[in-house]
Every structure is written in structure tokens, then in C-alpha cells.
Amino acid sequence: MARRLIWTVVGTLGLMGGIAGTARAAEWADALFAESSHNFGSVPRGAKVKHDFMLTNRLNEPITILNLRASCGCTSGRTTASIVQPGQTAVVEAHMDTRNFVGQKSTVLFVTLITAGGHEAEVRLGVTSNILSDVVLNPGSIDFGTVTRGQTPSQTLTVDRIDAPGWKFEKMISASRVINAQLVETGRQGGSVSYLLTVSLKPGAPAGLVRDEIRLIGNDPQMPSVPVAVTAMIRGDLSASPSVLSMGEVASASGAQGRFIVRASKPFTIKSVEGAGEGFSITPADKSAKPMHIVTVNFKPEEATARGSLQRTFRVHTDLPGEGPLDLKATLHVAP
Incomplete structure (x- = not known):
């Protein structure tokens, strides 16, 4: 079944190392996940395996999935949503690429969460595989x-x-x-x-x-x-340019602004755009039906807690029949 997911770039981090500026996991954050580890069991060498960790927001305020990092370059993560409203559920996917390993392999996916009230915590999700040397998938x-x-x-x-x-x-x-x-x-x-x-x-x-x-x-x-x-x-018929919106360096309270052009071969309306929060906002779209729309992204550093290089994914929903949501990615760097 086709699933629409938001891709998050995952870097490499030493297994025993910490993440600068991020709090260790608090009990409230750990309790949001149904489980904290998964064992894939025995898998062929070369296989790319994944597991869904379910996150349910049991708080009375929205939660933002701020960042995903991995303890090994063989592991990556994705989420189905960047903001999880109270009572809603999101999936954090943990992927492991077994091409370069044989035997027991364990890695950790670090998930950084922040509440609307500014409480930040890090959750550690562990995955393990027993990678067989006598069975090979090509490609994985x-x-x-x-x-x-x-x-x-x-x-x-x-x-x-x-x-x-x-x-x-x-x-x-x-x-x-x-x-x-x-x-x-x-x-x-x-x-x-x-x-x-x-x-x-x-x-x-x-x-x-x-x-x-x-x-x-x-x-x-x-x-x-x-x-x-x-x-x-x-x-499908729906497309956007640029493919990635670079909003540059943000060093003052004036913030930054950028625009996407969303096109189709026939007139359409934008029903909603997801992804606002943590300093990012979307200027309300024109509700008229036309083949091209401008989606304006705004960023105000005083409304964000994170600093450094940031990436945000916005999801555009339209009334085009048979068209799924269109994901728009924006990047910027916020000075400390």
C-alpha cells in the first residue's frame, strides 16, 4: 500500500556520543512510543529492512519531531508527520541497510522531540539484525x-x-x-x-x-x-519549483521568506498546507482555481527554539482528482 512519508536526512553519530544542545530523554518523551527497540532477527546480507515505531501524542499540546540522527551510517529514519497534534499518532520508520555487515548488528536512531511549550527531549530507538553470510540479496x-x-x-x-x-x-x-x-x-x-x-x-x-x-x-x-x-x-500532474527552497542565512529578527511555484496542467485549488510551526509559517493561499499557485514560506527566529542548519517539509493538499499531497522542502541556517 502506498504511503506518503516525510523524508528526514540522517547523519552519523557515535553510538556512545551525545547530541550537543539536546536534552537526554525525559520520561514524558519515552512514554509516547509503544516500544523502544526492535529485533529484525536473521536477515540476508544486502537486505534493507525497516520497522515502524508508533508515536502517540498523549500530551495536551502539539509535539514537533525536530530531528532524527543515527549511530551508524547503515541506519536512517523517516517520519509520517513533523508535527503531531494531541491525540494523534505518527510513525517513525527505522531503516537498516545490511550490505556491509555480517553477524549481529545493533544501531540506535535518536529522535529529538520538542513540545509547543519548549520542552525538549531525546528518545533512543534501537534496532538489531543478525545478518547472514550464506544468503545474499542483490540488489538489496x-x-x-x-x-x-x-x-x-x-x-x-x-x-x-x-x-x-x-x-x-x-x-x-x-x-x-x-x-x-x-x-x-x-x-x-x-x-x-x-x-x-x-x-x-x-x-x-x-x-x-x-x-x-x-x-x-x-x-x-x-x-x-x-x-x-x-x-x-x-x-502526477502536480509539480513545484524550486525542488528545494534555500532561504539562506537568518541572523536577525527580521527573519526570512521564500516562495514555491506549484503548477498543474489544469486549474486547481490548494485546500491546505501542513508543516507550520517552530518559527515557520505559510501565507494563506489564494482559494481560486488556477493552474499555478504561489506558496509563501515565512520564518521568524524568535518563534523557534532550534538554531543552526534547519530543514522543514511542507505538504500541499489540492482538489486535483487522483493526486496525492505534494511535499515541499525548505532549508535555512539560523545564527546562534
């Missing part, structure tokens, strides 16, 4: 990149295992409604087994971000399934 996932809606690209992935003459896959499982998949055994000789997985996008897949998963179910109880991530950005 299916990534179609950016495609135009209606296109049906196809990609393949191989699964190879050695010293397991009786091993086999028995079925495939996926909740996705936008992909087709076929699995074929291509070799079985001298204890080695090979499979070829072919995946394609359906012609009716809607515009938006695809982040799905196929699970290959096998007969080995030590590795009952092999996860295969499937990603794509299906571009």
Missing part, C-alpha cells in the same frame, strides 16, 4: 526512482543461498495494491539455491510515494521470511 531492494503516473517499469532482484540444498520459498506476501510480483527458482545445484524476483508497478498506481514490502516465505525456521523493500515516487 527494488527502487523504481521517479516515474510518471501510468508507467509500468519492471525490476528484478536475485536471492542466492549456499549450503542449503533443501531450502526453498513457499509463497509471497504483500499488502500492496500498486505492484505485481513473480518469483521463479532459477537454480539448484551442489547445495546452492537461486531465485529471481521480478516486480513491476501497476498502471493504475496513484501519484505519491510508494514504500511497500514483499515478504518471501521459506521453509527455514531460522529465517522464516525474507523482506524485500519496494520504493517509488510516482509523479
Whole structure:
């Protein structure tokens, strides 16, 4: 099933190191997550695995997910929302790339949260994998990149295992409604087994971000399934420029302002824009229907607690039929 997510750039941080200027996790922040760790179990080398950590805002004020950082370059994170209102839930995805490791591997995703009242805390989410050396995925996932809606690209992935003459896959499982998949055994000789997985996008897949998963179910109880991530950005009629809005250096209370141009081939209206908060605001959009709109982003440093290099994602909802939300990314640097 296609899911629309907000991408957050994840840097590298020493596992035992701290984050400058960020408070250690407070009990209120830890309690927002249903769990604080996940074990992927045994996975093939090369696999890209993910886990959803559920965050529920049980406070009486909004929470902003300020930043994600990882203890290892093999780990990255994403969120489904940057601001979580009271009573609402967001997903923090933890991804692990196993290409460069064998054996037990544990990493930490550091999640920085801040309340509307200015209370800041850091939550540590741990993920662990047992990366097998005798099973290899190549490539580690299916990534179609950016495609135009209606296109049906196809990609393949191989699964190879050695010293397991009786091993086999028995079925495939996926909740996705936008992909087709076929699995074929291509070799079985001298204890080695090979499979070829072919995946394609359906012609009716809607515009938006695809982040799905196929699970290959096998007969080995030590590795009952092999996860295969499937990603794509299906571009519809809606587009924006620039692709990333650089608002420059902010050194005074006057703040900064920037503009996106949002276009389509036919008239449309902007119903809402998400992402305001922590000093960022959106000038109300023109409610008339037209093929081009200006989305103005404003930043006031006195209304923000964070300093340094900041990145914000805004989500534009329109009345175009069949079009998903359009994500706009803005960056700036706030002087201390």
C-alpha cells in the first residue's frame, strides 16, 4: 500500500556520543512510543529492512519531531508527520541497510522531540539484525526512482543461498495494491539455491510515494521470511519549483521568506498546507482555481527554539482528482 512519508536526512553519530544542545530523554518523551527497540532477527546480507515505531501524542499540546540522527551510517529514519497534534499518532520508520555487515548488528536512531511549550527531549530507538553470510540479496531492494503516473517499469532482484540444498520459498506476501510480483527458482545445484524476483508497478498506481514490502516465505525456521523493500515516487500532474527552497542565512529578527511555484496542467485549488510551526509559517493561499499557485514560506527566529542548519517539509493538499499531497522542502541556517 502506498504511503506518503516525510523524508528526514540522517547523519552519523557515535553510538556512545551525545547530541550537543539536546536534552537526554525525559520520561514524558519515552512514554509516547509503544516500544523502544526492535529485533529484525536473521536477515540476508544486502537486505534493507525497516520497522515502524508508533508515536502517540498523549500530551495536551502539539509535539514537533525536530530531528532524527543515527549511530551508524547503515541506519536512517523517516517520519509520517513533523508535527503531531494531541491525540494523534505518527510513525517513525527505522531503516537498516545490511550490505556491509555480517553477524549481529545493533544501531540506535535518536529522535529529538520538542513540545509547543519548549520542552525538549531525546528518545533512543534501537534496532538489531543478525545478518547472514550464506544468503545474499542483490540488489538489496527494488527502487523504481521517479516515474510518471501510468508507467509500468519492471525490476528484478536475485536471492542466492549456499549450503542449503533443501531450502526453498513457499509463497509471497504483500499488502500492496500498486505492484505485481513473480518469483521463479532459477537454480539448484551442489547445495546452492537461486531465485529471481521480478516486480513491476501497476498502471493504475496513484501519484505519491510508494514504500511497500514483499515478504518471501521459506521453509527455514531460522529465517522464516525474507523482506524485500519496494520504493517509488510516482509523479502526477502536480509539480513545484524550486525542488528545494534555500532561504539562506537568518541572523536577525527580521527573519526570512521564500516562495514555491506549484503548477498543474489544469486549474486547481490548494485546500491546505501542513508543516507550520517552530518559527515557520505559510501565507494563506489564494482559494481560486488556477493552474499555478504561489506558496509563501515565512520564518521568524524568535518563534523557534532550534538554531543552526534547519530543514522543514511542507505538504500541499489540492482538489486535483487522483493526486496525492505534494511535499515541499525548505532549508535555512539560523545564527546562534
